[in-house]
Amino acid sequence: MIELENVSKNFKDKQVIKQVSLEIQNGKITTIVGENGAGKSTIIGLICGYYFLTSGKITGKQVSVMPDADNMPINMTGHNFLSFMCDLKGASMQQALELSAELGIEQALNKKIKTYSFGMKKKLSFIQAYVGESYDAYIFDEPTSGVDVPSAYTMMALIRKLKSSNQAVLLTSHNMDELERVGDYFYILKAGSIARQGTLKEVTELGLANRRYMIDVSVDMKEQLKHFMESAGIKIVSENESYIEIEIMNHMDISEIMKPLLNADITINGFWEERSHLANVAF
Ligand SMILES: Nc1ncnc2c1ncn2[C@@H]1O[C@H](COP(=O)(O)OP(=O)(O)OP(=O)(O)O)[C@@H](O)[C@H]1O
Structure with a gap:
């Protein structure tokens, strides 16, 4: 040391x-x-x-x-x-x-x-x-x-x-x-x-008051996923063809959303927290 x-x-x-x-x-x-x-x-x-x-x-x-x-x-x-x-x-x-x-x-x-x-x-x-x-x-x-x-x-x-x-x-x-x-x-x-x-x-924390997660969803299930999030009171901050980006409050536990989502029969291909890259914060 x-x-x-x-x-x-x-x-x-x-x-x-x-x-x-x-x-x-x-x-x-x-x-x-x-x-x-x-x-x-x-x-x-x-x-x-x-x-x-x-x-x-x-x-x-x-x-x-x-x-x-x-x-x-x-x-x-x-x-x-x-x-x-x-x-x-x-x-x-x-x-x-x-x-x-x-x-x-x-x-x-x-x-x-x-x-x-x-x-x-x-x-x-x-x-x-x-x-x-x-x-x-x-x-x-x-x-x-x-x-x-x-x-x-x-x-x-x-x-x-x-x-x-x-x-x-x-x-x-x-x-x-x-x-x-x-x-x-x-x-x-x-x-x-x-x-x-x-x-x-x-x-690499974004320094936002809330956390953002990207969800990769199959195209035909995207509307269903959006509906699920909206019903759960989760804000959708951006979306494209097959991704939606959600924002949750920092104090909220992400498993509160993940558990019901897994039971909702919506095919999710990926799920990750949005973070900055080292290069963005270092230079
Ligand atoms: N022997 C020296 N005499 C005077 N200035 C020096 C000396 N060695 C380094 N410096 C200066 O100290 C600063 C830091 O240099 P240093 O080589 O530690 O940077 P670095 O982060 O390792 O850069 P690099 O990524 O290019 O290797 C620079 O402004 C450099 O010009």
Whole structure:
């Protein structure tokens, strides 16, 4: 677990991180979301001790990090680099080799890193960050940028494994779908400050007084469904060919509508709560 309390950072006279407080808890994937220049990498740099704090406090500093920047020893082979990192971290080379196979770079390990593609270097960097135990947190700064889709999925599955073994993980990415799939807790960073934080459900709430649900209904049953809702006093806020959107008061339990609806013999194909997407609230 790592905790930041009121952390600020100035570069010369420019304050780029402003009173940021956040927690990277064990057994959770914590994410920082924000546009280019919002301050994500600077926060990671502060946690890792690359930069001095201007003010505030950070508790827990044993981190294993996959940095965003490409700063690998390009004249080493991938194998030598991993072996060096495993020695340094007291980690298992066997695990590093297994991860190399999972990410499809095992054939390239005998070659020098300078011959690697961008994505291959990212994979190598991911592996060196992943191996080893007993860290306060594992930090992955944009691990999947420039990585092919299957490998990005593999990386996310591996990160989930860290979470399952009760490790603390901090993840940044510009891929909102990816973050929505794996993130447990979100910090939305805007110009160096936390603008919003919470679970996906919390940060993407529409902020309306009432909740809205979309119902996908077969076309021939739509009128019947509308009639059902109107008789139950439920407001229909929009509709199209095969969907209706209803609004219910926040204090109302949706099962009060669902139970009688299931008994009403109306074929429902789908039912979900309308929420904003992470991208809508983050930018
Ligand atoms: N070493 C530095 N000296 C001066 N300013 C810096 C330094 N590093 C970062 N900055 C500034 O701090 C701000 C935050 O940058 P940072 O790299 O943390 O953003 P980011 O959210 O990681 O962006 P990206 O999504 O592009 O990676 C930017 O305005 C950047 O110009």
